[in-house]
Structure formats: C-alpha cells, structure tokens
Amino acid sequence: MSETADHGARAYHHGDLRKALLEAARGIVEQEGLDAFTLRECARRAGVSHGAPAHHFTDRTGLLTALAVQALEERVAAAEARMAAAGPDPLDRLKACGLAHIEFNIRHPRLDDLCSHNGVTDHSDPAMQAVFQKMTAALVDAMSAATGQPMKPEKEANPETLLALVVVTGFAKVFNDGMILRDVPERERFGRALALASDLLDLLDSAFRGRGVSAD
Amino acid sequence: MSETADHGARAYHHGDLRKALLEAARGIVEQEGLDAFTLRECARRAGVSHGAPAHHFTDRTGLLTALAVQALEERVAAAEARMAAAGPDPLDRLKACGLAHIEFNIRHPRLDDLCSHNGVTDHSDPAMQAVFQKMTAALVDAMSAATGQPMKPEKEANPETLLALVVVTGFAKVFNDGMILRDVPERERFGRALALASDLLDLLDSAFRGRGVSAD
DNA sequence: TGTACATCAGTGAACGCGCGTTCACTGATGTAC
C-alpha cells in the first residue's frame, strides 16, 4: 500500500535516497510552505532516519539549494518548450514565454518563494548560478527578438520590456495572494487564472503591435 | 546615550512597553526579515526580560498581528493622503494611489511580506479585518471613479482594473527581488525605482485616456 | 563458485541550542481613607 511496498524486502539500502529526499522536500515546501521545511520532516517523509540526509547533502542549505536548482531548471525547460511550440513570430514567442512563467508561478507558488527568498539557499552554488544565467539569457533573447532591439543584460530594460516583466511577475503574485478569483471554486481557479493571464498578455501584445515597438 | 537614557532612573516600569515592543518587532522584521523575528529577540531589543511581552500580547501571533495592522494602517493613510493631494481628476488620483502603494512596498518590503504571509498573523482579528476592509474600499472607490463604472468588490475586475492592480503589485516585486536596478548604487536605487514606477503608471494612464476606458 | 575484505549508506543515541510559554515572585504605582 505504501509507495515503497515493492521495495520493502530490501530494507537497508534505499536505492536513490538523494532523489527521494528531494521529492520529500518538494512535497513539504509545496504543501506546507517553506517555513515547514525541516531536515527531520524531510527524512521522515522519505522513510529514513534523520541522520541519513547528511550522506547526500552537506546540510540543510545544500538540500534546499538543490531543490531550488531543480525547480528553476523545470521552469526554464517549460518556457523553452512553450516558445518552441509558439512558432516563429517574436511576439507570439514572448507571450508563450510569459504565460509559461505565469503558469509555473501559479502552479508552484511555494517553489517561487524558495527561489526568491534570500538566505535559505546558496546563491553562490555553481548549479544555481548556471541555471540563473540560462534563465536570464533566454529572457534577454526573447525580449531582444520581440522589440527588435539588441538588449544587453547589464543595461536597464526599455519601458515595454519592463512592463512585460512586471505584468508576468505581478499577475502571479496578485493571484497567489488571493487578490483576485478568491471566490472561484478551487477546481476552476487555475484555469480561470490562466485565461485571465492570456487576456492580459494579449492586451500587451496588441498594444505593442499597434504602436510599433519603440525603445524610448 | 541609549534611547532610554533619560528614563534610566525609573527602572522598573517601562512607560509604554507595548509601543516599544512593536517598534522593536518592526525593526527586526524590516532589518532582518520575518524569519528572524522571535519574541525573545524582540524583548531583548526593547531592553526587557523575555517574559514581559506576555503582559501586552497574548502570544507571538498577537504581536505580529498588531504589527501587521499598524503597517496596513500606515499604507492606507499614505495612499489617502496622496490621493487627496492629487486633485480631482480620477486618473490622477488613481495614479497617486498606485504610486503610494508601490512606494510603501519598496520602502518596506518585509512589512509587505508580513501582511501577505499566511499563518504568522491572525486574519480573523477584528482590527485586521477592519483595515483590510478599509483598504479594499478605497481601492474600489478609486477604480470606480477612474473607470466610470461602478465596481462591485465581489465582482471580478475588468481588464484595465486588473492591469493596474498587476502593475502596481508586480513592479514592487520585480524591484524588491532585484530583477531591475540591481547595479545601481544603494542611495540612488530608491529614487530611480520611483521614477520608473511613475513612468510605467503614466504609460497606463495615457493608454486609458487614449482609448477611452471601457469595461470589456 | 566461494571467501575475505573494503566501502558504502544506513541507524539511533547524544550534543547543545534557542524557542514560546508558564509561573511564583516582587518592586513600583496609584488609590482609599
């Protein structure tokens, strides 16, 4: 009945405890929130003694950092897949990218918290830096193509780019904090939110197309 | 030298420990973040034994709830003052309202965390409900006046209203998470952010004025 | 195929820590007379 039932016989060694711990950690963070995460609860969920994680992660921060990296990689992969499916039009691709990020943030609000929260993860971790860089590069490319202006990461964005970034980031927070769609039944909330987000991005899209996109 | 130097003589009774505890709590939350808040540290900062807070707040949650209420009242007062100073034009007033909320969120990001974070404060507290209701009512009024449409709180917002809400909320998060203006010297960051926010709201403003504001 | 042995990946007891909360206490304050 338990998820380890068919492994019950080989008791002592786990197989892939590292993976199991990451799954447990993700479960805690997504279901109970970052505050509820403890190494001990994580070990408990993985069905293992609380000393065991030390064999796979240097410490609490190490485990949470690995989880954040996993989440960021998932986010980037989703955005890239959506953009590839969107076809060649740069504004279509930008919208697909925006929607993908919004969807990730409203599907996994606690993972977004984890990645945004300073102090609980190690931002100097090489894997962390790599995935951050990958995410930034993808965004810069999409923006450059959509605005027709080469966008340098170190320079500040033009108003249109900023607006797009703000809308994507803001919509997820507005939804996750319950400022909209509060009274919609739980099973409809997600779909309704995605539809609203799509409308909002269309509004931006048509504004960009209508005016021609300028950099000032 | 200490802030209580001139009260040093009358040692035993504090004067207004409730207020002092709230100030200490605010200092901790704003400087170190919500995670760093403990009743004991709070008492330490107020220069009082760790059992003392129990005479003024029922428990940890009670103190944090009082702090959140204080912060929300400050936010609402600032928004109302800015709107009053903005004159009669509904769109000017809406912009003033939006800027006031953005300014509060970038000046006090941790207080915004505190108010958004479920579980650490008591949302059923009467003072909490009152100030939330006041804030919502002010927003609905401003939106209704600006769009010319009576907006019912229980109905979902029209796209323009949603866009305004999203931009205000999103800009603060984009800035606070370091997605923009990361390399600007600390003493310039705040002013630059406010100027950017103002530009962004002007962009919305002119879009609203140009199209005429419609509800669909 | 069998045996010896090194390595790996767990266990579980123990550590010290800071926390929120409780409680008997006591010094200071204010009020009644």
Next chain:
DNA sequence: TGTACATCAGTGAACGCGCGTTCACTGATGTAC
C-alpha cells in the same frame, strides 16, 4: 500628609519541544582473488 493595600508590570528560573549536526556503529553491497 501619612498609611494600608490592591493592582499593575516587570523579573528570572524552569518547562518541554523540535531542531541541525555529529558520531560510533553496523548491515548490505561490490570487488579481488
């Protein structure tokens, strides 16, 4: 003005708790011969 007394607002010791981390250990696994 002086005294008795109730109330208030602190103190500081004590409680139990769960945490992260460490460590000696041991059972399982894989490899060499």
